[in-house]
Amino acid sequence: MxxxxxxxxxxxxxxxxxxxxxxxxxxxxxxxxxxxxxxxxxxxxxxxxxxxxxxxxxxxxxxxxxxxxxxxxxxxxxxxxxxxxxxxxxxxxxxxxxxxxxxxxxxxxxxxxxxxxxxxACTPLFMSCYKMRDAGACIHTHSQNAVMITLLFENQSQFEISHIEQIKALPKLVYNKESSKVEKVASLEYYDTLTIPIIENTPHEEDLTDSLQEAIKNFPGASAVLVRRHGIYVWGETVWKAKIYNEAIDYLLELAIKMYQAGIPLVKKVQDTIEQSEICCNKLQDTIEQSEIVL
Amino acid sequence: MxxxxxxxxxxxxxxxxxxxxxxxxxxxxxxxxxxxxxxxxxxxxxxxxxxxxxxxxxxxxxxxxxxxxxxxxxxxxxxxxxxxxxxxxxxxxxxxxxxxxxxxxxxxxxxxxxxxxxxxACTPLFMSCYKMRDAGACIHTHSQNAVMITLLFENQSQFEISHIEQIKALPKLVYNKESSKVEKVASLEYYDTLTIPIIENTPHEEDLTDSLQEAIKNFPGASAVLVRRHGIYVWGETVWKAKIYNEAIDYLLELAIKMYQAGIPLVKKVQDTIEQSEICCNKLQDTIEQSEIVL
Amino acid sequence: MxxxxxxxxxxxxxxxxxxxxxxxxxxxxxxxxxxxxxxxxxxxxxxxxxxxxxxxxxxxxxxxxxxxxxxxxxxxxxxxxxxxxxxxxxxxxxxxxxxxxxxxxxxxxxxxxxxxxxxxACTPLFMSCYKMRDAGACIHTHSQNAVMITLLFENQSQFEISHIEQIKALPKLVYNKESSKVEKVASLEYYDTLTIPIIENTPHEEDLTDSLQEAIKNFPGASAVLVRRHGIYVWGETVWKAKIYNEAIDYLLELAIKMYQAGIPLVKKVQDTIEQSEICCNKLQDTIEQSEIVL
Amino acid sequence: MxxxxxxxxxxxxxxxxxxxxxxxxxxxxxxxxxxxxxxxxxxxxxxxxxxxxxxxxxxxxxxxxxxxxxxxxxxxxxxxxxxxxxxxxxxxxxxxxxxxxxxxxxxxxxxxxxxxxxxxACTPLFMSCYKMRDAGACIHTHSQNAVMITLLFENQSQFEISHIEQIKALPKLVYNKESSKVEKVASLEYYDTLTIPIIENTPHEEDLTDSLQEAIKNFPGASAVLVRRHGIYVWGETVWKAKIYNEAIDYLLELAIKMYQAGIPLVKKVQDTIEQSEICCNKLQDTIEQSEIVL
Structure with missing residues (x-):
């Protein structure tokens, strides 16, 4: 790069x-x-x-x-x-x-x-980003990382990753009921899960418009949409933000492929860890109590 | 790049x-x-x-x-x-x-x-592309993606891939009986299968001429020929078209290697999918009918 | 590069x-x-x-x-x-x-x-390197090689590699009791083990300061600290030394990932080899002695 | 590149x-x-x-x-x-x-x-190439492809590859008894086997001199020596030849790693193939004869 x-x-x-x-x-x-x-x-x-x-x-x-x-x-x-x-x-x-x-x-x-x-042919897709999200720029690439992720997770309709520092480069977006708009309130936190919807490809690019708009609506937190066997659309408040988001997402997709190949889960189940710790604690507590009884 | x-x-x-x-x-x-x-x-x-x-x-x-x-x-x-x-x-x-x-x-x-x-030493091969296909340019590379594909599919005489957006960068070529020429009628569609013949390498590059010409004849839809353990020949109507076809093919070869390594079929069997859906539909129909009987 | x-x-x-x-x-x-x-x-x-x-x-x-x-x-x-x-x-x-x-x-x-x-947000981390190690520069990257190593060795608190020539680009550091300082006495030797501590990531970068300082204290021989799921901090006596160390470490991390994937141990157990040779020698000796007895 | x-x-x-x-x-x-x-x-x-x-x-x-x-x-x-x-x-x-x-x-x-x-520290190694081979330039790199090949074939003292077109970029060298010199007589052919000796690394680079000289002597056909866990030395008649040989060898090492990982033998056993064809022919002949008997 x-x-x-x-x-x-x-x-x-x-x-x-x-x-x-x-x-x-x-x-x-x-x-x-x-x-x-x-x-x-x-x-x-x-x-x-x-x-x-x-x-x-x-x-x-x-x-x-x-x-x-x-x-x-x-x-x-x-x-x-x-x-x-x-x-x-x-x-x-x-x-x-x-x-x-x-x-x-x-x-x-x-x-x-x-x-x-x-x-x-991407024009109606770009326009959707401008109209539905007030975007300042929209980038569409055929990144092989994007294509591979949609192939590795062929039965899933979204990509998720958490607990990677680079996630913090992406915006935390929430739907504001008063303004009826999706607004950036902060950056994602390290422990947040980045979610990017995956839509199915169509023979003609303009025919992606409906499903892209649906994904934008259903995923208010997303600033990108993956297109299966095709690539990715990324947008941002300005051209530089769109560039930064696109870079950070591609970094995460590349890393996710390596993690997948190494058998490392993309989303770290913290709850599980906590529960397991609690179970451990309980068991330890039991053991201590039993020891005390014995004593 | x-x-x-x-x-x-x-x-x-x-x-x-x-x-x-x-x-x-x-x-x-x-x-x-x-x-x-x-x-x-x-x-x-x-x-x-x-x-x-x-x-x-x-x-x-x-x-x-x-x-x-x-x-x-x-x-x-x-x-x-x-x-x-x-x-x-x-x-x-x-x-x-x-x-x-x-x-x-x-x-x-x-x-x-x-x-x-x-x-x-490629001269007679370049000339074959000019004479048999009216090419405007011919590119020959030792791309490792090309060599690896011919090694991974060592027993096959052609490479095939379908349902990847990048396929649309390549031309749809058909043999015109009237003009006795292969002509570009459109671009390949997303669901089309891109087919590239693979010929066996020879100790001297000029000795590839016969098998290259045979491949060009037998594969009227092809705008490239892979040479096993050697590389690829790609041609186009102009130098820029040849460059674009070569880039798009190398992208697809690179992706195909990744797909092969991940166990993902290079050609999506749509017919199977449709038949399976029909079977599912029939079963569902049966179930519904049976439910109705029961009711 | x-x-x-x-x-x-x-x-x-x-x-x-x-x-x-x-x-x-x-x-x-x-x-x-x-x-x-x-x-x-x-x-x-x-x-x-x-x-x-x-x-x-x-x-x-x-x-x-x-x-x-x-x-x-x-x-x-x-x-x-x-x-x-x-x-x-x-x-x-x-x-x-x-x-x-x-x-x-x-x-x-x-x-x-x-x-x-x-x-x-790295400022307190940079300052720690200046104050605790008299560094002349400190580099922080999100290198995917750094992140992947911390994921592949998720349960380990340090990365180790030995017997690779590139290790010699890194400094041999020792704690000098008189000056109470860590000092560079030479370069690492080919057969030395390069050790880099791995600390756990925190939601806020500045919160890494304590564990980074602890790692710097506990690993007087280290000129870098890996941060799990995040990246790496590397420092050196001057900006050029920091750049060289960072390049050499990233080369070693990249190689280590390839070695790990190929099942090659990162640290060559020379002692084991010697002991095994000794055992072999002893067995051979026994065999010879037994043969002699038989004779 | x-x-x-x-x-x-x-x-x-x-x-x-x-x-x-x-x-x-x-x-x-x-x-x-x-x-x-x-x-x-x-x-x-x-x-x-x-x-x-x-x-x-x-x-x-x-x-x-x-x-x-x-x-x-x-x-x-x-x-x-x-x-x-x-x-x-x-x-x-x-x-x-x-x-x-x-x-x-x-x-x-x-x-x-x-x-x-x-x-x-490479000086005595460079001098060996000038004196023993009349080289015009000598290149030493820490190429990861070179290091990985010596790790993947840890028990072998030479690297071999055949039947890849890029081999033709390397010289065919033979020992001339009259001049007592190794001379370039042609380029390697496609079906030739490229052989590069692998020597063991030493803590101090200059200590490689003896084993490098021995490898140069024992492998008159080689224009490079691999050093285990270290890198490669490549020489040529001129600086440009050395550059070309180094590029071609690195291409082949990179490809060899991919072939190894895909389970493809690096040296194609042509004799086996011919023998198998002959066996097939014989069987076919038998079948034909039997058919004729039946007829």
């Missing part, structure tokens, strides 16, 4: 070169390395390095929560090599009615080479 | 330096980063990072399908370190008669240091 | 750009790439690449042992992405009373974007 | 900066990126990325076979971080009497910071 290249100076040079064919407005917009369209490019390169989006797999979308219009949503296109994506290749829609504001098909042919871009 | 370096500015500088010893025509030709000879260099570096072509293993060839003469084929030479290859080190032949137009042995000694280049 | 980027020229350029918003004093201070604050950034990027500090996990602290005031301690903040950390984001405290000299919350908003930094 | 950075332009800049403190002669010498001292730096960075020389482990030496004096041998120093090594940190000796011509301890304090360099 290589850290981002620190060579900002060079990036700017190469960027300005490739962006010169754009309109002055877009050229200026994309000059900001923290623009959502640039962050999508940067993160896709990172995800490619992690083997999460090779072969055009996976996708990402960022809502411009820190920009002047937080209803703007940038979405990487379908079927392109994620590690080579450019800022002008994004689809731009506006919430809540998902009005299409800009497509890469409007960009000069000089840049697109007449390629006809299609919106990501 | 590290993403390509974004430092386009720097690459140009270093390139112009090393190319100055070439003829002005070649210098100009190789100044284009999308020239097939440059793409071979870029992809070889990527493949090296993936442990696919270490120790001078593997090879790649690109047909200039988007250039003025789509019959030109660039081929990386034999026995050199793939990650250090330079654009002027390629052999250039013209289809259909494979006329040799240029060899790195014509390049000034200043650059070649009098090294005598040999064409890749 | 990617080597540090060699592009010093470029790093300087990008650095001077991002530091321009600082006070001239800080800008000058951070211009030195070997400044502890810069080394923290460089090492965090390296650790991220190794999957040791993803998802904001882990931490690092450097004492300025080669600077004018060796009591100054730089500490990376809590909860930030370690691979994106900047030199002005460190907390600076002075030993022995841990007086807070500087916090990133004093930095201009232009750089911090009003983010409110919190000191690392 | 990341490919070398292509940014030659930037490397030159950073290099000239750090070399300015040297004498003009050395500064000029090290300006050549193909100088043995620079190649040692480049390869150490690559080996570090492969986890072969982390924690100061491993070493490398290059004989200047293409320079004006092919008796000059450059050796990386002991105990330093291999990925941060600089060209002026090498020891330089002249064969055949190993006369010490230059040490990094002669370099201005400004660069060495008064660090006292020690020659690598």
């Amino acid at each position: 290589p850290a981002p290249c620190n060579c900002k100076h060079v990036d700017k040079v190469s960027q300005s070169t490739s962006l010169a064919a754009l309109s002055p407005e877009l050229e200026k917009e994309f000059a900001n390395p923290l623009h959502p369209a640039n962050l999508i490019c940067e993160l896709c390169r990172l995800f490619y390095d992690n083997n999460w989006v090779t072969g055009t797999g996976g996708g990402i979308s960022i809502r411009d929560v820190e920009g002047p219009n937080p209803n703007l949503v940038y979405i990487a296109p379908s079927g392109v090599q994620k590690e080579r994506i450019q800022p002008w290749e994004m689809f731009l829609v506006e919430l809540p009615d998902e009005k299409l504001l800009r497509t890469p098909n409007d960009i000069p042919d000089e840049l697109t080479k007449k390629y006809k871009y299609k919106p990501s | 590290p993403a390509p370096c974004n430092c386009k500015h720097v690459d140009k500088v270093s390139q112009s330096t090393s190319l100055a010893a070439l003829s002005p025509e070649l210098e100009k030709e190789f100044a284009n980063p999308l020239h097939p000879a440059n793409l071979i260099c870029e992809l070889c570096r990527l493949f090296y990072d993936n442990n696919w072509v270490t120790g001078t293993g593997g090879g790649i060839s690109i047909r200039d399908v988007e250039g003025p003469n789509p019959n030109l084929v660039y081929i990386a030479p034999s026995g050199v370190q793939k990650e250090r290859i330079q654009p002027w080190e390629m052999f250039l032949v013209e289809l259909p008669d494979e006329k040799l137009l240029r060899t790195p042995n014509d390049i000034p000694d200043e650059l070649t240091k009098k090294y005598k280049y040999k064409p890749s | 990617p080597a540090p980027c060699n592009c010093k020229h470029v790093d300087k350029v990008s650095q001077s750009t991002s530091l321009a918003a600082l006070s001239p004093e800080l800008e000058k201070e951070f211009a030195n790439p070997l400044h502890p604050a810069n080394l923290i950034c460089e090492l965090c990027r390296l650790f991220y690449d190794n999957n040791w500090v993803t998802g904001t996990g882990g931490g690092i602290s450097i004492r300025d042992v080669e600077g004018p005031n060796p009591n100054l301690v730089y500490i990376a903040p809590s909860g930030v992405q370690k691979e994106r950390i900047q030199p002005w984001e460190m907390f600076l405290v002075e030993l022995p009373d841990e007086k807070l000299l500087r916090t990133p919350n004093d930095i201009p908003d232009e750089l911090t974007k009003k983010y409110k930094y919190k000191p690392s | 990341p490919a070398p950075c292509n940014c030659k332009h930037v490397d030159k800049v950073s290099q000239s900066t750090s070399l300015a403190a040297l004498s003009p002669e050395l500064e000029k010498e090290f300006a050549n990126p193909l100088h043995p001292a620079n190649l040692i730096c480049e390869l150490c960075r690559l080996f570090y990325d492969n986890n072969w020389v982390t924690g100061t482990g491993g070493g490398i030496s290059i004989r200047d076979v293409e320079g004006p004096n092919p008796n000059l041998v450059y050796i990386a120093p002991s105990g330093v971080q291999k990925e941060r090594i600089q060209p002026w940190e090498m020891f330089l000796v002249e064969l055949p009497d190993e006369k010490l011509l230059r040490t990094p301890n002669d370099i201005p304090d400004e660069l060495t910071k008064k660090y006292k360099y020690k020659p690598s």
Whole structure:
């Protein structure tokens, strides 16, 4: 998982070169390395390095929560090599009615080479995260750790793990009846159980929408959904939170596979331990009492 | 799998330096980063990072399908370190008669240091892909995932996997009787079975040609051939398609090894599942009917 | 484990750009790439690449042992992405009373974007290493090798390995009664047993302090402490020694897991071997004597 | 295994900066990126990325076979971080009497910071390869694949593998009685068995010399020696050949571990296969004959 290249100076040079064919407005917009369209490019390169989006797999979308219009949503296109994506290749829609504001098909042919871009098939899934959870970004990968967990636990509809320090990187979410919203109240504690629902894959990605929405509803504490034999969707309040959650979850999935293979339970049954200790204590007590009797 | 370096500015500088010893025509030709000879260099570096072509293993060839003469084929030479290859080190032949137009042995000694280049032993295999499938590029790697699959299934002459999302990155190919050609009609579906033939290795790479051609003929749906105890050949309509297919296949081979080790079947027998459901339904029906009788 | 980027020229350029918003004093201070604050950034990027500090996990602290005031301690903040950390984001405290000299919350908003930094929860643990062992730096990672070892040996309170060459990278430490200090007298020998205590995790990181201190006291030969289901703390005389020890230990933990899975004992019982040889010798002797009797 | 950075332009800049403190002669010498001292730096960075020389482990030496004096041998120093090594940190000796011509301890304090360099403990081992095999370079790594193979085959004194394509990257060496030298006559064939002797580790690296020399003598076909619980020594005619052999061997060791774990024999017994086919043929012949009788 290589850290981002620190060579900002060079990036700017190469960027300005490739962006010169754009309109002055877009050229200026994309000059900001923290623009959502640039962050999508940067993160896709990172995800490619992690083997999460090779072969055009996976996708990402960022809502411009820190920009002047937080209803703007940038979405990487379908079927392109994620590690080579450019800022002008994004689809731009506006919430809540998902009005299409800009497509890469409007960009000069000089840049697109007449390629006809299609919106990501993940679009309705990303939108579900924005609408149902006020997410600031949503990441979809084909991580092999995600796929393997859904195969190892083929008959289960959720993944659970507890008592691993990395769990603390994930948010504790609760449903607030007053606001009718799921809200982050803290981070998960070390002894908490992280639960991620697993939904069944469908032949067409957009057909996952219903079951993803159902999972989001049924698991208010979840900030991710696993898709069997397919991958994972992870979202967060901002693009950086989504990135952090995705990293922490993949770390936990990787560890869980190793634990499973070594026969170590993923959820530590503390209650059992306590009960056993109590039984032990009782037995010890009995023994002591019996000894006393004997004495 | 590290993403390509974004430092386009720097690459140009270093390139112009090393190319100055070439003829002005070649210098100009190789100044284009999308020239097939440059793409071979870029992809070889990527493949090296993936442990696919270490120790001078593997090879790649690109047909200039988007250039003025789509019959030109660039081929990386034999026995050199793939990650250090330079654009002027390629052999250039013209289809259909494979006329040799240029060899790195014509390049000034200043650059070649009098090294005598040999064409890749893969050349007849690459040519088979161009002639039998109209391929735009052909990639050959010594991927350990490819080698391991042929060892784990030592008695099988094909590799099969189904019901994994990543399968959708690969093309659905059908034989068109009218054109007598294998044509891409769509992408594979999630529930389709990806089939890759496995041929036996031979002491000399060129001797693989007959069995590779036979496999290409017998498996019209395949865009790759595995070579037992050796590696894999993957081709595509363009260099980028070949790269994407190769990445997606290696992802699936890696996953297949993990599934095999965990005892998970690579091909999901859906029919069985349906029949079992029907049996269950019938039994349930019987039970209900019997209950009704009892009632 | 990617080597540090060699592009010093470029790093300087990008650095001077991002530091321009600082006070001239800080800008000058951070211009030195070997400044502890810069080394923290460089090492965090390296650790991220190794999957040791993803998802904001882990931490690092450097004492300025080669600077004018060796009591100054730089500490990376809590909860930030370690691979994106900047030199002005460190907390600076002075030993022995841990007086807070500087916090990133004093930095201009232009750089911090009003983010409110919190000191690392590891702070009291880092301080224990400085005070009890005169450490020059302390590294804390969530390395999966560390976590897995504590899970595979769930009932053990220490990890041991012997007879692996890499052990020689670690220091031989002994308690000096006169100075009442643990001192490095040499490197471990190939046949020495490396011992690392394992302490139990606690819900709050700072609550590890007591058991970490106890482990440091009880294991005078240790330069690291494993935390069950959590990760590892490693320290050294200087930042580079801490880095080397951490690398060598992680190499040994990774190897130990492979050995465990292959059923190979981690500690080679040489004594047993010698005793067995002696028994064999004795038996042989007996046999010879008996033969002689017979003769 | 990341490919070398292509940014030659930037490397030159950073290099000239750090070399300015040297004498003009050395500064000029090290300006050549193909100088043995620079190649040692480049390869150490690559080996570090492969986890072969982390924690100061491993070493490398290059004989200047293409320079004006092919008796000059450059050796990386002991105990330093291999990925941060600089060209002026090498020891330089002249064969055949190993006369010490230059040490990094002669370099201005400004660069060495008064660090006292020690020659690598591998020096007598490197010298053995130069003297007994006319090697042009010798690489020593702590590769975990090398260590694991010596552990999995703890009772064997050699490692063998056959019928894997990558074997062809290694040289076929034979002892020439006339010249009394081991000479490369070709590359190994696919069906050849690659054999690498395994020697037992000793507490002090220099004490390996005798058994390494004995192994080199007893295994004229070998271009590497495995050291149990320690790592591997690999040599070649030039630095690039040594690098290629080392890469190919590590690939084969990695694959061999996977094959071992899957229960696949490392050496394919072709004779058995032929005999079995013959038995089958005979049985078939019998059956046919019997059928004919019946008919």
